[in-house]
Amino acid sequence: DTSAVSRVDGAFISSNAAETRDWPSVGLDYAETRYSRLAQINGGNVKNLGLVWAYNLGSTRGVEATPLVVDGVMYVTASWSVVHAIDVRTGKALWTYDPKVPKETAAIACCDVVNRGVALYHGKVFVASLDGRLIALDANSGKKVWEQDTRLSAKLPFTITGAPRVIKGKVMIGNGGAELGLRGYITAYDAETGKQAWRFFTVPGDPAQPFENKAMEMAAKTWDPSGEYWKGGGGGTVWNSIAYDADLNLMYIGVGNGSPWSHKARSPAGGDNLFLGSVVALNPDTGEYVWHYQETPGDNWDYTSTQDIILADVKIEGKPRKVLMHAPKNGFFFVVDRTNGKFISAKNFVDVNWATGYDSNGRPIELAEARSTTTAFDAVPGPFGGHNWHSMSFSPKLGLAYIPVQNIPLVMQHDPSWSFGSNKPGQPMSGIGWNTAMHLNTRPPKSLPFGRLIAWDPIQQREVWRHNHVSPWNGGTLATAGDLVFQGSADGRFAAYDARTGESLWETPVGTGVIAAPSSYEVDGKQYVSIAVGWGGVYGEAARATERNTPGTVYTFALGGTAKAPDFVQYQMSGLLTGVKYNPADVPAGTALYVSHCVFCHGVPGVDKGGHIRNLGYVPAAEIENLDKFVFKGPMMPLGMPDFTGKLSKEDVEKIKAFIQGTADAVRPKAN
Numbered sequence: 001d002t003s004a005v006s007r008v009d010g011a012f013i014s015s016n017a018a019e020t021r022d023w024p025s026v027g028l029d030y031a032e033t034r035y036s037r038l039a040q041i042n043g044g045n046v047k048n049l050g051l052v053w054a055y056n057l058g059s060t061r062g063v064e065a066t067p068l069v070v071d072g073v074m075y076v077t078a079s080w081s082v083v084h085a086i087d088v089r090t091g092k093a094l095w096t097y098d099p100k101v102p103k104e105t106a107a108i109a110c111c112d113v114v115n116r117g118v119a120l121y122h123g124k125v126f127v128a129s130l131d132g133r134l135i136a137l138d139a140n141s142g143k144k145v146w147e148q149d150t151r152l153s154a155k156l157p158f159t160i161t162g163a164p165r166v167i168k169g170k171v172m173i174g175n176g177g178a179e180l181g182l183r184g185y186i187t188a189y190d191a192e193t194g195k196q197a198w199r200f201f202t203v204p205g206d207p208a209q210p211f212e213n214k215a216m217e218m219a220a221k222t223w224d225p226s227g228e229y230w231k232g233g234g235g236g237t238v239w240n241s242i243a244y245d246a247d248l249n250l251m252y253i254g255v256g257n258g259s260p261w262s263h264k265a266r267s268p269a270g271g272d273n274l275f276l277g278s279v280v281a282l283n284p285d286t287g288e289y290v291w292h293y294q295e296t297p298g299d300n301w302d303y304t305s306t307q308d309i310i311l312a313d314v315k316i317e318g319k320p321r322k323v324l325m326h327a328p329k330n331g332f333f334f335v336v337d338r339t340n341g342k343f344i345s346a347k348n349f350v351d352v353n354w355a356t357g358y359d360s361n362g363r364p365i366e367l368a369e370a371r372s373t374t375t376a377f378d379a380v381p382g383p384f385g386g387h388n389w390h391s392m393s394f395s396p397k398l399g400l401a402y403i404p405v406q407n408i409p410l411v412m413q414h415d416p417s418w419s420f421g422s423n424k425p426g427q428p429m430s431g432i433g434w435n436t437a438m439h440l441n442t443r444p445p446k447s448l449p450f451g452r453l454i455a456w457d458p459i460q461q462r463e464v465w466r467h468n469h470v471s472p473w474n475g476g477t478l479a480t481a482g483d484l485v486f487q488g489s490a491d492g493r494f495a496a497y498d499a500r501t502g503e504s505l506w507e508t509p510v511g512t513g514v515i516a517a518p519s520s521y522e523v524d525g526k527q528y529v530s531i532a533v534g535w536g537g538v539y540g541e542a543a544r545a546t547e548r549n550t551p552g553t554v555y556t557f558a559l560g561g562t563a564k565a566p567d568f569v570q571y572q573m574s575g576l577l578t579g580v581k582y583n584p585a586d587v588p589a590g591t592a593l594y595v596s597h598c599v600f601c602h603g604v605p606g607v608d609k610g611g612h613i614r615n616l617g618y619v620p621a622a623e624i625e626n627l628d629k630f631v632f633k634g635p636m637m638p639l640g641m642p643d644f645t646g647k648l649s650k651e652d653v654e655k656i657k658a659f660i661q662g663t664a665d666a667v668r669p670k671a672n
């Protein structure tokens with residue numbers, strides 16, 4: 001019943017946490033545990049789990065949302081921030097809402113046209129749209145009640161992919177865009193009216209202007225103004241995690257990477273660059289700074305700390321402690337005292353080569369080569385992170401966190417020729433506004449890709465078990481009181497594991513790669529598990545691990561479910577490109593242009609196999625022969641492809657063609 005959302009408020013979310021019959025906020029509870037206390041589905045019967053219904057979201061790009069469910073109604077988002085309200089009892093739509101995001105927004109979205117879900121409060125559904133709006137909908141009708149533009153300016157590359165959270169009647173939302181160049185912040189809006197309550201910036205602004213608050217005055221001391229970081233914004237976007245402790249009246253935000261990535265370019269004399277790569281505790285009533293813990297001082301590797309923050313009460317050396325747990329991109333698992341931000345412990349959960357560990361003050365012990373400004377560094381983890389936004393969960397019963405971890409190799413090298421807004425061939429995606437001040441893969445990476453699900457003991461700081469996946473970029477996790485861990489995978493399966501041992505207990509194909517996290521809830525006394533699938537996210541644009549390409553779909557499972565899965569769609573790709581005429585002398589210049597305009601979406605021609613965006617080494621030759629017709633006001637613009645008119649010349653396009661066909665020729669197996 002959609003009217004049940006009228007009962008959702010802070011007390012509802014807090015009391016639901018005891019039994020978790022509903023799933024009323026994106027991380028399930030304010031502590032963001034993603035631990036369902038339902039145990040009807042358990043290790044003994046999970047093999048009888050079956051499909052109850054599948055719902056086609058009608059999307060072809062990444063789906064990252066966790067389905068929220070209250071009283072048998074599901075609220076979930078698809079690509080392009082489209083909201084679907086679904087009746088769990090029938091699997092049918094109650095309403096949908098399309099915020100009609102302009103398609104050209106895709107060009108300023110670093111990481112796919114994704115959305116991680118909605119928030120519910122007092123009869124409203126809140127969604128943040130890719131183009132930077134926070135929208136309140138009537139939960140009954142799906143009609144818009146209010147809308148706010150959260151951007152500082154429509155001219156700046158603001159996007160939103162994250163789910164809002166409602167804390168004490170205020171809707172909290174940050175944004176993305178630090179790859180292109182922004183100053184990060186989080187804003188609170190009144191849930192009823194949409195009126196802005198407060199805004200907290202995460203990095204200092206233009207020193208010619210007064211500081212907004214004492215926290216900014218403190219932060220500014222850790223930046224070198226000769227880098228003129230405020231011109232590009234400095235970064236520190238709050239694009240994913242927000243947790244809340246009602247007793248302490250503190251909310252915790254995860255702060256993103258530096259903009260540009262290169263520390264040297266951003267802050268030439270060094271400095272920690274607060275609050276990049278930090279967890280910051282704020283007063284939710286006022287947005288005032290309370291404390292911070294910086295996990296990556298002086299970020300130089302796109303090491304965001306926006307990964308999920310989980311709050312837990314644990315015993316450490318016999319003493320009960322209120323902690324937060326965090327596994328950010330930088331590869332270390334952190335346990336921090338959430339009352340005061342004091343470091344407790346950190347240990348790497350994947351191999352890392354930028355630091356050997358953390359000292360007792362919570363500072364990383366770095367390796368000098370990781371900051372070399374003259375040589376290339378095979379960063380492990382790389383900018384994709386040892387763990388990205390794919391949600392972790394925590395079972396308080398077993399004391400284990402379940403983390404989708406990975407390595408995606410990438411070599412980084414400081415680019416001394418970069419200046420803010422420069423667009424030079426070879427600067428990664430600078431043609432659509434990226435500002436990394438790093439060259440990438442100037443030589444092939446030596447580290448190897450992998451993806452795993454690990455169970456991590458935060459007290460002992462050690463891995464308890466691991467399950468190896470075939471590829472990086474697997475889905476978020478759900479832990480349950482039935483001692484199960486649910487997770488979807490890049491190769492298109494949804495599976496349950498024994499939460500104690502990691503043993504695979506059940507799995508089902510879901511038609512495409514999975515990146516989102518599942519949720520679990522009870523309707524009419526029955527426990528359900530739902531997962532929204534849709535391959536994509538930043539890695540999934542250009543790479544994939546399954547031959548299936550089924551549209552975005554929500555699958556809902558229960559014991560004894562017998563529904564038939566929809567027909568799965570095969571990924572269509574042409575053979576390796578052949579026959580496009582080109583001048584081999586154009587290949588080097590074409591390579592540099594391809595890097596500055598095409599590579600993050602289309603991958604390396606003939607090497608990558610395409611994600612939800614096609615690899616240009618595997619398209620019909622006629623399309624590459626007519627490449628100019630695709631890059632200048634081309635037919636893919638309605639799908640989000642940028643128009644390169646005025647950015648590339650006809651000659652540039654010839655050079656890019658040379659690179660595409662030349663690379664395809666270079667990788668073609670030779671007949672002997």
Ligand SMILES: O=C(O)c1cc(C(=O)O)c2c(n1)C(=O)C(=O)c1cc(C(=O)O)[nH]c1-2
Binds near residue numbers: 114176178257383389
């Ligand atoms: O710095 C930013 O503002 C920002 C934003 C986002 C985003 O909003 O999705 C991502 C990232 N950075 C990022 O570094 C990253 O690895 C990433 C992956 C994804 C995704 O949805 O797959 N988004 C983002």
Ligand SMILES: [Ca+2]
Binds near residue numbers: 178179256257302304
């Ligand atoms: Ca980033």
